[in-house]
């Protein structure tokens with residue numbers, strides 16, 4: 001039995017006995033699979049076809065938030081990066097950078113949530129690393145994950161593929177992750193019933209591709225929110241975009257919180273949503289398929305790609321006026337007044 | 338966006354716009370006091386909906402923008418004192434002072450932390466008993482009560498390393514100062530939203546009574562703003578100025594009495610210097626005698642040198658409503674949100690930032 005007070009020591013990262021114990025007892029059993037269990041210096045496996053490969057580092061603070069934690073996020077984020085290229089994510093690496101003094105019990109919670117996320121997404125952790133840094137050199141826990149996936153034949157998804165006339169689909173309500181993380185800051189003196197939307201979207205993408213292999217672009221609107229993602233796609237594809245505020249799904253709690261803090265939900269981060277751009281003929285079919293999946297239930301067609309104003313996104317507001325949607329400049333900060 | 342509520346209803350807003358168009362035969366000049374309102378008006382394209390007879394001016398309601406350089410310089414100097422952690426709202430960090438900014442001071446090694454509220458700063462004080470935590474207390478009546486509460490909490494817990502640099506400002510006195518100067522002629526004022534949730538609508542009565550100017554308190558949703566404009570026009574039309582509330586879900590005439598009480602317990606009014614406006618009597622808040630041990634002015638001494646204004650920056654005039662961002666030769670050329678010359682281009686409530694973000698783009702789109 002471990003006491004709740006057990007903490008990570010610098011020695012846990014020294015490569016010596018404690019390091020081994022940590023890996024053998026706390027990590028490997030939870031993430032177990034034949035490739036990982038060999039514990040060689042590198043993972044060895046066979047893959048053939050078009051590969052997608054990506055990496056990302058996760059430094060979210062606080063590490064636990066409503067609807068998820070840094071562990072779940074570190075898997076879902078990398079799964080989604082692969083899925084947004086149309087790839088089926090397969091093999092992952094996980095590297096932990098732990099601050100000395102971190103509670104072992106919290107580490108175990110995170111290891112478990114990593115395991116749950118990999119199971120849901122159907123990916124395997126085949127290699128990893130653990131480092132412990134002196135107190136103050138890191139904020140509790142940083143995680144880096146990398147992943148490879150296979151892109152099926154016939155799939156050609158890229159941010160530069162949007163064409164005038166294409167429809168823009170959004171898989172659900174926006175703004176939850178950003179607000180859920182922020183709500184955990186002790187200082188925000190209101191409790192909001194908002195959960196992070198953090199989720200692996202690879203199966204949703206498989207469903208959507210089954211409905212139409214013609215999907216031109218996929219992207220998950222994470223940091224910078226929907227506004228920034230649409231701007232990136234418009235710039236990359238050299239097209240304009242028109243979206244309709246009334247069609248963008250939004251939870252009432254998110255709307256109210258954004259009003260209070262002076263945020264625009266279009267700029268608030270998501271971790272379980274995607275934007276898809278595809279030919280108009282397939283839009284309804286993909287939308288229907290999307291809504292069958294638990295992560296696309298509130299999917300909607302929010303606008304279309306146009307030839308005019310390349311690189312710019314214009315929104316028809318709910319007042320009937322038009323507004324240019326720019327990228328986020330600086331940080332999202334609550335208003336003072 | 339997809340939700341049903343009365344204050345974002347498209348149909349309702351269209352009816353309001355129709356009414357506004359009907360009412361405004363003569364030219365009227367309205368001021369939206371809050372920077373938050375300026376942003377909402379531009380963001381939702383409310384100007385596109387208003388008839389040309391209705392002119393909207395931005396007011397001084399941006400707490401970051403009205404902070405005088407002398408105060409900002411002092412904050413920067415305080416952050417450099419040994420053993421000090423300066424806690425500030427994020428919006429302050431990029432504001433250029435006379436010689437530097439908090440952001441630059443931070444990069445050069447000052448321990449400056451971004452907080453979302455005074456309670457965050459108080460937590461820093463608990464966690465760092467051997468450091469002095471200075472909270473940069475800026476804002477209007479909407480933020481002052483939380484800061485007062487943090488001081489009461491510090492007192493209760495006998496925390497002795499928590500200090501507040503109070504450069505709070507009060508809205509009604511500055512409105513009086515603007516009107517008294519006679520520099521801008523106004524027919525109506527869209528009064529602050531969150532500030533009024535604390536102080537209520539009564540403190541604006543003098544505007545209607547003494548100056549004959551229409552008043553409506555508004556929230557930050559587009560429909561709130563349209564409703565307030567509609568109310569103002571009706572008052573102007575009937576020649577009966579008063580103070581109305583277009584933000585019932587947020588504001589009561591008497592305000593939040595508990596918050597007022599806490600504020601009054603900890604703070605007393607004092608003269609304050611506003612950027613562009615100068616010293617305004619009774620428009621600032623300082624700690625009362627009993628709480629002076631939390632006052633940075635008493636505990637620390639710094640001399641940041643004489644304040645300087647950025648050459649060519651019209652922020653001061655813009656805050657008084659006598660100039661527009663487009664009047665500034667630096668606007669959009671030398672001065673941008675990425676490379677700000679004045680505070681109005683940095684703050685999320687600043688006029689120049691709002692015009693830059695929304696309007697310069699309108700021009701780009703119509704090309």
Ligand code: SF4
Nearest residue numbers: 650651665672679689
């Ligand atoms: S554009 Fe820049 S320099 Fe000009 S008034 Fe605004 S903030 Fe000052």
